[in-house]
Amino acid sequence: MHSLKAGEKLVLATHNAGKYRENAELLAPYGLEVLSAGDLGLPEPEETGDSFVANAVLKAKAACEATGLPAIADDSGLDVPALDGQPGIYTARWAGPGRDFMVAMERVHRELGDSPDRRGIFVCNLSVVWPDGQTASFEGRLEGTLVWPVRGDRGFGFDPMFQPKGFDITFGEMDPAKKHAMSHRALAFAQLSEALLEPA
Structure with a gap:
């Protein structure tokens, strides 16, 4: 497997x-020049x-490829x-064309109704593709x-609605640095960095 070097x-x-901000911050210690699509x-596929x-x-x-x-x-x-498992891969679509996540959070609340099961699982998959076609994927769940x-x-997104297990505050109330250290994105990134990255 390829690696990513400073x-x-x-x-x-x-x-x-x-x-972009969260991922760029996670990549910062590795000395990579990080560009945004x-x-x-670039068009959104x-x-x-x-x-x-x-x-x-x-x-x-x-x-x-672009x-x-x-x-x-x-x-x-x-x-x-x-x-x-909804909204799952359709999470952004639940926010509508304006990507208004208040709309999405209200929909989740409405569809849950009086269900006693209020669990939510944030899932993040990070995939890397190289010009020669090689790929690597890593997934974090919280x-x-x-x-x-x-x-x-x-x-x-759903941060103001999501209270991580073991905490009494939501991601919407949490210091961003604390969230970044424990989020589903951070969990996926920890796997990616161990496999592919070397500190600068």
Whole structure:
């Protein structure tokens, strides 16, 4: 398997500023030159995969082919067991065309109704694709409770609704550095860094 070395250029295949910021911060200690698909004006590929890993590979492959550089894509979402795993890979779509996650959180709350099972699992798949076609994928999962009403205005997406297991505050109320250290993205990234990265 290839590795990623200090000084190399790498594309983060996302147009989501929150995801770009979190992933760029995680990559910072490794001395990589991190570019954003959004800043490069790359088109967003349609997410036609049937799993987090399929969509992550699809996005990374599109960015890699467009730039000739290794690319990392993150496909993540909220898996709600009481809703048969929804919204899952359709998490962003639940927020509607304006990507208004208040709409998405209200929908989850409404569809849960009076279900006693308020578990939510944040899932993040990080996939890397190199120009020669080699791929590597890593997945992190973090369980928590879905609270209502939502609390906090930090983070993005479902963060104000998600109270990680063992905590009494939501990601929306948590210091960003603390969230970054324990999130589903951090768990996936820990696997990726151990396999592919060397500190600068």
